[in-house]
Amino acid sequence: MKHTKRALIIGRWQPFHNGHYEIIKKISNEVDELIIGIGSSQRSHSLKDPFTAGERMMMISKSLENLNIRYYTIPISDIDFNSIWVSCVEALTPPFNQVYTGNSLVRELFTEKGYVVKKPELYNRAEYSGTKIRQKMLNNQNWEHLVPKSVVDVIKEIDGVGRIKRLNEKDY
Numbered sequence: 213m214k215h216t217k218r219a220l221i222i223g224r225w226q227p228f229h230n231g232h233y234e235i236i237k238k239i240s241n242e243v244d245e246l247i248i249g250i251g252s253s254q255r256s257h258s259l260k261d262p263f264t265a266g267e268r269m270m271m272i273s274k275s276l277e278n279l280n281i282r283y284y285t286i287p288i289s290d291i292d293f294n295s296i297w298v299s300c301v302e303a304l305t306p307p308f309n310q311v312y313t314g315n316s317l318v319r320e321l322f323t324e325k326g327y328v329v330k331k332p333e334l335y336n337r338a339e340y341s342g343t344k345i346r347q348k349m350l351n352n353q354n355w356e357h358l359v360p361k362s363v364v365d366v367i368k369e370i371d372g373v374g375r376i377k378r379l380n381e382k383d384y
């Protein structure tokens with residue numbers, strides 16, 4: 213029987229943007245199945261991590277609706293214990309034999325455990341960046357063209373831009 217090629221890509225997806233879509237589309241041609249780890253799943257309602265794990269799962273599943281790939285989205289919360297983090301990820305996910313990440317800590321931890329780790333190429337990083345998109349939302353600049361249409365719909369449904377602006381208000 214053919215061995216299933218199953219890869220893990222882990223990110224915070226705050227929000228899921230066109231660069232994420234492009235890289236997942238590319239990876240979907242290289243593997244049979246993809247595990248999409250929702251990193252820092254316990255985090256939400258902050259300027260760096262405004263969206264909940266559930267909201268990020270909605271963004272991803274609606275964006276990937278038309279892609280021909282079997283994938284699993286798995287929320288993964290952070291732990292203050294880097295040396296056992298890979299074991300925690302393994303405990304939550306289907307088995308995988310390859311990891312995609314641009315994050316140096318993630319790369320180091322998986323490489324030390326013997327995984328093949330690939331660094332995805334970046335698409336239009338000048339614009340397709342979670343940090344820059346969140347900044348644009350805050351500054352009333354156009355951001356909608358930088359994310360899949362379904363992500364615009366999710367962010368509108370939850371008033372995500374309003375949330376980010378309110379979180380940025382000064383305490384008194």
Ligand SMILES: Nc1ncnc2c1ncn2[C@@H]1O[C@H](COP(=O)(O)OP(=O)(O)OP(=O)(O)O)[C@@H](O)[C@H]1O
Pocket residue numbers: 222223224225226230231232234235312313314315332333334335336337340341342343344
């Ligand atoms: N423009 C892009 N093109 C291709 N892959 C990307 C792009 N931006 C991020 N990635 C990949 O997606 C994964 C998850 O990234 P992440 O959620 O941190 O996005 P980000 O845009 O870097 O967000 P932030 O600015 O909030 O850190 C990373 O492993 C990264 O390599």
Ligand SMILES: NC(=O)c1ccc[n+]([C@@H]2O[C@H](COP(=O)(O)O)[C@@H](O)[C@H]2O)c1
Pocket residue numbers: 222223224225250251252253289290291292293294297314315317318321
């Ligand atoms: N000890 C830990 O909990 C640990 C270690 C390395 C990465 N992570 C997480 O992996 C994710 C990596 O995603 P980014 O590439 O979007 O930063 C983040 O959510 C990060 O917090 C967690």
